[in-house]
Amino acid sequence: MRSNIFLIALFITVFSLPVTAQWTKLDLASSTSIWSLWSSGDTLIAGGDSVLYYSFDGGNNWDQSSPVPGVEYGINAIQPVQGGIYIGTALKGVFFTSNMGGEWHQRSAGLTNPGAMEIRAFALRGDEIFVATIGGGVYKNSLTTPGSWSHFSEGIPWNTSWSIYSLKNVDGDLYAGGGVNAYYYRNRKNTTVWEEIPFDWFTGEANGMLAFEKYSGGIIATSNIGIYRSSDSGNTWLKYSPGVGLIEKSDIVVSGNNIVVTLSKAARFYIMHSSNSGISWSREDMQSGSIALSMTICGGKIWVGRLDGLYYKSDTLTDIKEPDVRPMEFSLKQNYPNPFNPSTVILFNIPEENSVSGVTGNVVMDVYNSTGEKVATLLNQSMEPGNHQVTFDASGMPGGVYFYELKYGEYRVVKKMVLIK
Template sequence: MSKRITFILLLFTSSLYSQNGWQQVSSLGSSMMSSVFFVTDSVGFAAGDKVGYTTNGGYNWVSNYSSPRKISVHFVNPTTGWTCGITGSIQKTTNGGVSWVSQTSGVTDVLNGLFFVNENTGWITGGDFSVEKLLKTTNGGANWFLQSTGTSQKLFDVFFVNENTGWVVGNASSQKIYKTTNGGTNWFNQTSGSTPALYSVYFINENTGWACGTYGSGVIIKTTNGGTSWTTQLTGWFGSGTGFFCIHFVNDSVGFASGGNGSNSGGIAATTNGGLNWFAEAISGNPHVPGIFFRNALTGWAISGNGNIFKTTTGGMTFISPISENVPSSFKLYQNYPNPFNPSTKIKFDIGTPLPPFSKGGTVTLKVFDILGKEIVTLVNEQLSPGTYEVEWDASDYPSGVYFYKLFSANYNLYKRMLIIK
């Protein structure tokens, strides 16, 4: 009886998904993008060496080169928003990004983080290696004035839950976390025991928040008491010399973090239990992803460093269909169909009755490799109960050639070959 119930629940969940994981929907044709922000399901903005806007959910963009290069973008409604970037640059729009007006920051340092709680009140973080910069405005950016946490290191990001309570994070070599409860007039140190540089911070209320960065590789930390104490949830992601550059939560359970090596390799991690467990999401080419933004648990966007725009309407999850109620006796990987194919194919596999200690189901991974053995996409990476499943792979972004797909768990490694002909 329990196996049948599990199957029905999986089938119900799968029926909710209309799109397979992350899909590239557009490209800004840029070499250095940093940030993406959406104010509705249709209206969004991106910033980097270009600044652009979309009015149809990211499928088409109007963009122009921006000098100096911008690092962050933030909007309070579909028409009013700001960007900030290198050499102390700040710009504001009141017509949805059609035109931008420069604002005077009073500094020449790199400005990294940007956050507004309404049309008038906002903060910007930045600085150089030995100098912090923390700016505040109370009149929409017409005037900016300096605040200080007391640190001598640069700040990367800022987040406020209201006009009084907020956090900043930063430092290039060791962790810095500061909190204010009076709008930035005073700040107190909440730095935890670990020592990564932190690039992004996100809170869902005054108590619960996350920060991410690098400590030789990607790291994520969490607090449930407003920052008084922090616990490390994830380390060692992406590999040496990498980090998480952006973190975003939609509620106390569902969240996402993105990053990579700063240039051409990285990806997206997701959690559905508040960060207790994280799993990699499949994104074409595994690019460096400096920016992500979600409107809800299902609909989100990601921007790669080279300006490709990715979108998901499934929370980044790959569509996996359980197609049989019969419990297989062993693991089996079927030949994909059709094969050869263009542009998509389906891969079926059996998850047999697991051996201890995986009596309730273990983590199953399905990956695709090119003919040289380079991993190009992860299609499945999650706990699955015994059953027969099917996943569809859209290879529109990949050239003709021979590819291999591998199904593996704690006890099995299975391979098959497939062919793309275009």
């Protein structure tokens, strides 16, 4: 086992997606599951049930750490830093090593809220490290003078969203997937409060952000029901529905215009690929009998950590299929709340201009009373593709049934809402 201090040199790995190559299982006898993966250059780190595995030559040769004290149920997160490695565990909080796992030191002081010892992800920003927990929200600590973790969850509702499934630094802003009600949370650089932002309309089906990643055009993300991309720092999102049902776990790898995601559900997982920055997607693989917990690209191979071990296959351009193009949907959502008094929010989606024929002109939204009289115009303007919302304030209007109509080119959608006074 190597004992040198771990120094990191980040760089971009250019890759393509294999289709015909077969998966090979790596023999790592000490672990049955690989919960997390991290790579940079030819260095690859895998988090097992209680140990880390290291390769410094693209996965050809491997060493392993000593067991993490008291940890039996998985290393969920890996975060190398200058001088060592942080790991996040399933039930025992945070540990740190400065000698590649020869010795482990627990660094969980301050993680006191219920669920705070179950770690899901790390993020770095400046001289601070942030940690996502399942039930305790987000915490932060100093990298230069580490001490107790301090709670960093202002703006994230404790009763719905303190289970944080994903955490990512994108250009200095932190993005957190908390809860399952179609909201995510963004913390701008040099601020202390999280913004609550909808990424989709909540229909009652569980829908939380499982992963975020930066790509050339903005942010790509996966949730319990779809793949999303945003070109405006997460204010609005375009959705792709992969048609695989409820997703339990996901990971994303990006290089240039290539994006690869894993979508896992009960005893199976799918690999999706986009070669045009997320505009269209193809399903490249489906594996049954296990789920994918993590994914990375290293040493000319795609690596997937699964419940039943670490698997890889060659990363080549062979037999890449043309993407299965599925246009973004044009849709008008039911207002919320409904019934309402005096205001309500209406969400709608504008598709890519080149994915829907017959679409020209402004987006228009009008409100009519029960006799068909137009009582308000909420929108009449050109709009960018993506998810949008508008607020209807009915102060001064009598209670009753109203209708709101969205018009966009040849498309016309009408829905009913009820104002209670």
